[in-house]
Amino acid sequence: MTLSLSHFPISLALLLAFALFAEAANKTVTYDFNITWVNANPDSAFERPTIGINGQWPLPVMTAxxxxxxxxNVDNQLGNQSTTLHFHGLYQNGTTAMDGPAQVSQCGIPAGSQFTYNFTVNQAGTYWYHSHIHGQYPDGLRGPFIISDPDYPYKDQVDEEVVISLSDWYHDEMATLIPQFINIANPTGAEPVPDAALMNDTQNLTVPVAPGKTYLFHFVNIGAFAGQYVWFEGHNMSIVEVDGVYTDEAEAEVIYIAAAQRYSVLLKTKNETTTNYPIVASMDTTLFDVLPADLNYNSTGWLVYDSTNPNPDPTQLVDAEFNEFDDSTLIPFDKEPLLPDADQIITLDVIMDNLGNGKPYAFFKNITYVSPKVPTLYTAMTTGEDAANPLVYGEYSHSYVLAHNQIVEIVVNNLDTGKHPFHLHGHNFQAIARSDENAGSFDATNSTQTVYPAIPMRRDTYVLYPQGYIVLRFRADNPGVWLFHCHIEWHVDQGLVATMVEAPLELQKSQTIPQNHLDACAAGNTPSSGNAAANTVDFLDLTGANVPPKPLPAGFTARGIVAMTFSCIAALLGLATITWYGLADMGAASKLEEEQRIARMAGEDEVRSSEGSSDAAVKVG
Incomplete structure (x- = not known):
């Protein structure tokens, strides 16, 4: 197979390096990433600071x-921000310290510091890499990561491979948007709407194709928010992989790719070259609270059979009759059977609500995630036998301790009216049940409620529908610390995160924290041992741990906050008006009194002047 990355604006030298990497098996692939600010204008509408690598953006496609x-090797030269890298979808078997989320598996890499990620890839397919700190990756620090497989089951069908990233794009930086979003002035938690949609970090993408060939397209949604509907006009596609899991071929006209999801599809080109065809990605606008009149929520590329022919506008649109492919019907190629009944069931209810500061937050079971003072992995590694006690990780890291090799079931009930793509680090999972919208909650104690498929589909990011539920099952066979969270970046920032601490005592026996990781903690003045409160003496004493704002007083709602806010504003405006009028009246009264005083003085002077003239006359006369 030939991996074609020609549709990314990366240098020929880097492409040749990728080609060389792909030819040697079981080798060492080294990337030196100098992370800096650059300027970019991908939608030709607004130039803004963007996070680049080695002075360039878009970022390179990683391959192995x-x-x-x-x-x-990361050299953080951002100057004003720390950073990390997460290799999304990779299990990091035996290398949980390389997973990347700040204050979970590592400290943030301070500006001016260096850090090394070192791991072996034991899985193939379509992945991506991105920052996992400060809500940072929408500022540009994200790109595809393609891992090839000499035993790929469809390799004999494939003539060429193409990588297409999909993303939503914001003109403002996250350092500006997040404080505006999590703000008392936004009590309903309306997420910022993107300014543009991009393919391969650009618009008007062209993909040269030849007639009568089969192309393997890798699609990666590297966006912060919007799911995207994707289709090729005039062509069907066959799904053959989702999130690194090979599947039996499944024909589809349109697929829905949520934030962080990946699909690989086979596309057979036509035997003639008379027409070029649109590739359309359309953002899921049902996620947006408002739809700006000037937003073009479609991004369009083209299959170019002949560059001398025009590239036509799309004719198909997303409408009320639109039905995307149901990914729950996919069958994994390896036919892994349904895992046994769960040893541990974790039920998480999704709630979007406000805390006492009036700002909007997200909750699992009434807990909104707050980063601990010590990275959770480091707590697991430094608290001895107490690492098996979830208390040491702090209430607001929302940690669950999993026993080694047990079967775990995560039930997520959506009490919210929006979609949520949920992602598990360190594993994929069997998606054994998903309800339609408005189906209510799932009762995990009622074993007859759902008949599970004998061969469930697997992936690592799965969409939960509004006011419905999903049931996910996996085997805890990868000791480490792994997040489970919604992959809409705004919801991560709000706290829709839980932590799976998997086999911590096994972890202590088999893994260590590299010294340069500890050096990054020291450079950032971040403690690297002890419980969530950085207590290294009494691991069960969480005094001083990070906590969220206090809850709202009983009876308050987001609508009540809005009403109270506007009432307060109205009251303040009223007081200001009264004060202004009062001061104006006082000023008028004072002016009148002053005029009357002057008049009286003038009258008295006239009297005195008249009396003086008479006296003078008498004296003269």
């Missing part, structure tokens, strides 16, 4: 082959 050792 299954079995390779991957080393990524």
């Amino acid at each position: 082959e299954i079995g390779d050792q991957v080393i990524v």
Whole structure:
């Protein structure tokens, strides 16, 4: 197979390097990433600071082959922000310290500091890499990561591979948008609406194709918010992979790719070259509270059979009759059967609500995530036998301790009216049940409520529908610390996160924290041992741990906050008006009194002047 990355604006030298990497098996692939600010204008509407690598943006497509050792040397030269890298979808078996979320598996890499990620890829397929700190990746620090497989089951069908990233794009930086979003002035938690949609971090993408060939398209949604409907006009596609899991071929006209999801599809080109065809990605506008009149929520590229022919406008639109492919019907190629009944069931209810500061937050079971003072992995590694006690990780890291090799079931009930793509680090999962919208909650104690498929589909990011539920099952066979969270970045920032602490005592026996990781903690003055409160003496004493704002007083709602806010504003405006009028009246009265005083003085002077003239006359006369 030939991996074609020609549709990304990366240098020929880097492309040749990728080609060389792909030819050698079980090798070491090294990336030196100098992370800096650059300027970019991908939608030709607004130039803004963007996070680049080695002075360039868009970022390089990372590639490796299954079995390779991957080393990524990071030099953070952002100047004003710390950073991290997460290699989304990779299990990091035996290397949980390389997973990347700040204050979970590492400290943030301070500006001016260096950090090394070193891991072996033991899985193939379509992945991506992105920052996992400060809500940072929508500022540009994200790109695809393709891992090839010499035993790929469809390799004999594929003539060429193409990588297409999908993303939503904001003109403002996250350092500006997040404080505006989590703000008392936004009590309903309306997420910022993107300014543009991009393909391969650009618009008007062209993909040259030849007639009568089969192309393997890797689609990666690297966006912060919007799911995207994707289709090729005039062509069907066959799904053959989702989130790194090979599937039996499944024909589809349109697929829905939520934030962080990935699909690989086979596309057979036509045997003639008379027409070029649109590739359309359309943002899911049902996620947006408002739809700006000037927003073009479609991004369009083209299958270019002949560059001398015009590239036509799309004719198909997303409408009320639109039905995307149901990914729950996919069958994994390896036919892994349904896992046994769960040893541990974790039920998480999704709630979007406000805390006592009036700002909007997200909750699992009434807990909104707050980062601990010590990265959770470091707590697991430094608290001895107490690492098996979830108390040491702090209430607001929302940690669950999993026993080694047990079967775990996560039930997520959506009490919210929006969609949520949920992602599990360190694993994929069997998606054994998903309700339609408005189906209510799932009762995990009622074993007859759902008949599960004998061969469930698997992936690592799965969409939960509004006011419905999903049931996910996996085996805890990967000791480490792994997040489970919604992959809409705004909801991560709001706290829709839980932590799976998997086999911590096994973890202590088999893994260590690299010294340069501890050096990054020291450079950022972040403690690297002890419980969530950085207590290294009494691991069960959480005094001083990070906590969220206090809850709202009983009976308050977001609508009540809005009403109270506007009432307060109205009251303040009223007081200001009264004060202004009062001061104006006082000023008028004072002016009148002053005029009357002057008049009286003038009258008295006239009297005195008259009396003086008479006296003078008498004296003269």
